Amino acid sequence: MILRYLKFVFPLTALILLVLMIVDIELFSGFFGYFSKNSAPAIYVRDHYANIVGWHLFTVFIASVGATIVAVSVGVFVTRPAGEAFMPLAKMLANLGQTFPPIAVLALCVPLVGFGMEPILVALFLYGLLPIFENTITGLQQVPKPVLEAARGMGLTQGQRLFNVELPLAMPVIVAGIRVSVVINIGTVAIGSTVAAKGLGEVIIAGLLTDNMAFVLQGGIMVALLAIVIDKAIEIISPS
Numbered sequence: 001m002i003l004r005y006l007k008f009v010f011p012l013t014a015l016i017l018l019v020l021m022i023v024d025i026e027l028f029s030g031f032f033g034y035f036s037k038n039s040a041p042a043i044y045v046r047d048h049y050a051n052i053v054g055w056h057l058f059t060v061f062i063a064s065v066g067a068t069i070v071a072v073s074v075g076v077f078v079t080r081p082a083g084e085a086f087m088p089l090a091k092m093l094a095n096l097g098q099t100f101p102p103i104a105v106l107a108l109c110v111p112l113v114g115f116g117m118e119p120i121l122v123a124l125f126l127y128g129l130l131p132i133f134e135n136t137i138t139g140l141q142q143v144p145k146p147v148l149e150a151a152r153g154m155g156l157t158q159g160q161r162l163f164n165v166e167l168p169l170a171m172p173v174i175v176a177g178i179r180v181s182v183v184i185n186i187g188t189v190a191i192g193s194t195v196a197a198k199g200l201g202e203v204i205i206a207g208l209l210t211d212n213m214a215f216v217l218q219g220g221i222m223v224a225l226l227a228i229v230i231d232k233a234i235e236i237i238s239p240s
Contacts, residue, residue: 015225015229017225018229025049026043028043029043032218035212035214041212044206046202047202052198052200053200055199056189056190056199059199060182060185064128064178068181071136071177072132072133076167079141087137102123103123105119115196119192120189127184128181128182131178133177136173139170140166142169142170151165168239175239182230182234183227183230186227187223187227189201190219
């Protein structure tokens with residue numbers, strides 16, 4: 001009973017702290033002041049946190065939508081008879097996107113697309129493919145065969161079976177993959193500030209450059225709170 005209660009209290013507390021930090025970070029100036037040295041500012045004020053967090057979430061959203069569309073589409077394709085032969089290739093490419101370091105992707109993308117949001121979008125897209133792709137395949141393969149036979153016996157076409165039977169039954173597993181991908185990318189997007197992308201990474205980097213641990217903690221804590229809140233939000237709205 002206590003664990004069930006804490007399951008909701010912890011994310012709610014994280015949400016309240018996150019909102020307070022976004023609306024008025026000065027409320028925590030006393031706490032962060034303990035971590036600033038040599039009269040350095042305790043609060044990052046170069047931009048409002050609402051704008052910084054907004055860009056952080058927007059970048060994750062765009063990359064996650066792209067990764068979801070591609071990963072689910074390819075996952076559906078390779079589980080069809082016409083695409084089974086491409087399963088090993090698709091898995092290899094998805095694994096490559098996960099294992100290739102995002103910072104290396106940024107280094108390769110900057111000469112091609114320049115500084116800003118574009119390089120980190122590419123990195124997040126590649127990094128977010130694998131969990132969604134693997135869960136799409138798993139979810140579709142776990143659909144009970146008797147259910148598929150019943151749908152076929154009712155005269156449903158392949159497309160109707162996919163959209164009316166297979167995907168709805170596989171959706172909880174697919175959403176679980178999307179949830180993992182999004183949470184991973186909430187943390188990963190912070191490195192985008194190394195190529196001038198807006199986000200909480202700029203606060204962390206500002207702290208590292210000025211040896212101001214207060215800034216590093218502000219950025220890190222808010223990234224963690226975002227991950228907790230978004231993870232719980234997806235869990236709540238996901239199909240059971």
